[in-house]
Amino acid sequence: MEFKDIKDVLSFAAFRPEADNPRFTWQQRFPKRKSLLVNISRGRCSWASINRRGDTDNAAEADGEFVEVASQMADTWRSATEDGWVGVSLNNRFIITLEHNLSRKKGWQEELRLNPKSILGTKYDRTKRYAIHHNPETSASLVMACDDSMVKAIEEAMRSHNLRPARICSGLFATTAHLLNRIASDNALKSQDLVMVVWLDGSLCVVRQKGGQWQDLRCRSGITAGDEATVAQMIRPFLEKADPSTRVLLMEDRKSGGFSASYLNQFGNLHVTDVTEEHNLWNILARY
Amino acid sequence: MQDLIHDLKTERQNVSAGLPSGYRLVPIAFYLVATASIFLSLYFYLSKKAYGGTEAEMRVRITTAKTEEMTLISNQQTIVDEAKRAEVFAKWLEGSRPLQPVTVAVGRSMGKDSTVAELSLTRNPEIPAHTFLQLKIDGGGSGQIETTLDAIYALNFQTYSAQQVKGQNSTDFQATLIHNEN
Numbered sequence: 003m004e005f006k007d008i009k010d011v012l013s014f015a016a017f018r019p020e021a022d023n024p025r026f027t028w029q030q031r032f033p034k035r036k037s038l039l040v041n042i043s044r045g046r047c048s049w050a051s052i053n054r055r056g057d058t059d060n061a062a063e064a065d066g067e068f069v070e071v072a073s074q075m076a077d078t079w080r081s082a083t084e085d086g087w088v089g090v091s092l093n094n095r096f097i098i099t100l101e102h103n104l105s106r107k108k109g110w111q112e113e114l115r116l117n118p119k120s121i122l123g124t125k126y127d128r129t130k131r132y133a134i135h136h137n138p139e140t141s142a143s144l145v146m147a148c149d150d151s152m153v154k155a156i157e158e159a160m161r162s163h164n165l166r167p168a169r170i171c172s173g174l175f176a177t178t179a180h181l182l183n184r185i186a187s188d189n190a191l192k193s194q195d196l197v198m199v200v201w202l203d204g205s206l207c208v209v210r211q212k213g214g215q216w217q218d219l220r221c222r223s224g225i226t227a228g229d230e231a232t233v234a235q236m237i238r239p240f241l242e243k244a245d246p247s248t249r250v251l252l253m254e255d256r257k258s259g260g261f262s263a264s265y266l267n268q269f270g271n272l273h274v275t276d277v278t279e280e281h282n283l284w285n286i287l288a289r290y
Numbered sequence: 291m292q293d294l295i296h297d298l299k300t301e302r303q304n305v306s307a308g309l310p311s312g313y314r315l316v317p318i319a320f321y322l323v324a325t326a327s328i329f330l331s332l333y334f335y336l337s338k339k340a341y342g343g344t345e346a347e348m349r350v351r352i353t354t355a356k357t358e359e360m361t362l363i364s365n366q367q368t369i370v371d372e373a374k375r376a377e378v379f380a381k382w383l384e385g386s387r388p389l390q391p392v393t394v395a396v397g398r399s400m401g402k403d404s405t406v407a408e409l410s411l412t413r414n415p416e417i418p419a420h421t422f423l424q425l426k427i428d429g430g431g432s433g434q435i436e437t438t439l440d441a442i443y444a445l446n447f448q449t450y451s452a453q454q455v456k457g458q459n460s461t462d463f464q465a466t467l468i469h470n471e472n
Contacts, residue, residue: 011309011313011316011317012317012320012321013317014314014317016308016309017308017309017310017311017313017314018308019305019306019307019308020305020306020307020308022299022301022302022305023305023306023307024296024297024299024301024305025294025307026294026307027293027294027295028295090299092298115301131298133296133298134296135296146296148298153298153299153300154300157299157300167299169295169297169299170297170298170299171295171296171297171298172296172298175296176295176296179295179296180293183293286295287295290293290294290295
C-alpha cells in the first residue's frame with residue numbers, strides 16, 4: 003500500500019469512481035473538483051472550465067484544428083483541471099442514424115464497447131466507434147458512429163500535452179439524447195407531434211416524433227456559417243410532413259447560438275419553442 | 291431514464307469504480323479517533339496544568355503548615371519546659387517543709403536538766419525535703435535525745451543516717467530529717 007492510497011482513503015477520494023470511468027456521470031466523477039470540457043468542431047475549438055460547484059466558468063473558443071489549438075492552450079487547460087483530466091466533445095466526422103430492432107440485452111452498454119458487432123450486426127464497421135440511445139417505449143434507437151482514427155488522434159494529441167481524456171463523446175448526440183429524455187419524461191410533450199432540432203456549432207440533428215414514435219432523423223456536421231441551402235435541404239422533409247399542430251423544439255449549444263440567429267425563419271409559421279439554457283452544452287456535459 | 295452520456299474513448303484496464311460505501315467507516319473512524327485523541331490530549335494537558343497549579347498551592351500550604359507546626363511545637367516545648375521547671379519548683383516547694391515547728395518541738399522537748407547548746411538545721415538545696423539536723427544538748431543524756439526525737443517524729447519527720455556522739459556532759463546528735471508525707 004502506497005502513501006497515495008492511504009491519502010485517498012482518508013480524503014474519501016478512494017470511494018469515488020476514477021475520473022475516466024465511463025459508468026458514472028461527470029458529477030459523480032468530479033465532485034467538488036475542477037474540470038475542463040472541450041468541444042472539437044471542424045476548424046474550431048471551444049472550451050469551458052467547470053468550477054468546484056459544477057458551474058461553467060470561463061467559456062472561450064479559438065479557430066483552428068484541435069492539434070494546433072491544443073498546442074497553444076495546453077498550459078491554460080492544464081491549470082483549469084485537476085490531474086489533467088479533460089472531457090471532450092467531438093463535433094465532426096460522426097453520423098447519427100435512426101435504427102430499429104437493435105439488441106437491448108442486459109449489459110448492452112458494455113457489449114457495445116467490447117464487441118459492438120454483437121449489438122449492431124451487419125451495420126458494424128470496424129473503423130467506427132458507436133453510441134446508442136434507445137427509445138424506452140419503441141424499438142427505435144439513435145446510433146452515433148464516429149471515426150475510430152479521429153478518437154485515437156485526439157487521445158494521442160492530448161497525451162502529448164500531458165492531458166488525459168476523462169471522456170470522449172459526441173456533444174450533438176449527447177444533447178439530442180438529453181432532449182429526447184426530457185420529452186420522454188414529460189407526459190404532455192411525449193404524445194405531441196414534435197420536430198426536435200438540435201444545433202451544436204455547425205452540426206445539426208433533426209428528429210421527428212409523432213405519437214411517441216421517432217419517425218425520421220437527419221444529421222449533418224460541419225455546416226459552415228450562413229449555409230442556408232444545406233439547412234433548408236435538411237429541414238424540408240420535416241416541414242413538408244408538418245401540420246399546423248406540429249411543434250418545433252429547438253435546443254442549441256448556447257443561448258442565442260448560431261441556429262436561432264440565422265435559420266429560425268425557415269420554419270415559417272410553425273410554433274418554435276427554444277429550450278436552450280445558458281451554456282447549454284457545458285451544463286449537459288458537466289452534469290451527466 | 292438513462293442520462294449517462296456515452297463514452298467513446300479507449301478504455302483503460304482496471305478502472306476503479308471506487309471502494310464500497312460501507313468502507314467509509316474506516317476514515318470516519320480514523321477521524322473520530324484522531325479528534326478524540328486531540329481532545330483527550332488537550333484534556334490531559336489542561337488537567338496536568340491544573341494539577342501543577344494545585345500542587346504548587348499545596349506545597350505552599352504544606353510549607354505554611356509545617357512552619358505553623360514548628361511554631362506550635364516550639365511553643366509547646368517552651369510550655370513543657372516551663373511546666374517541668376514549675377513542677378520541679380512545686381516539688382521543691384512541696385518538699386520544703388517549714389522548719390520552725392522542728393525548732394519549737396526541739397526546744398519544748400528539753401527537760402529541766404537539759405539545754406540546747408547548739409541547733410543547726412540545714413536544708414539540702416537540691417533535695418529540699420532533706421534537712422540536715424545538728425544538735426548539741428548539754429545534760430540529759432541519751433534519754434533527752436530520745437525525747438527530742440519523739441517530739442520530731444510527732445511532726446511526721448523521720449531520721450536517717452543518725453549519729454550520736456556522747457561527750458562528757460553533752461551529747462552531739464546529727465541526722466537527716468525527712469518529712470513523711472503520709
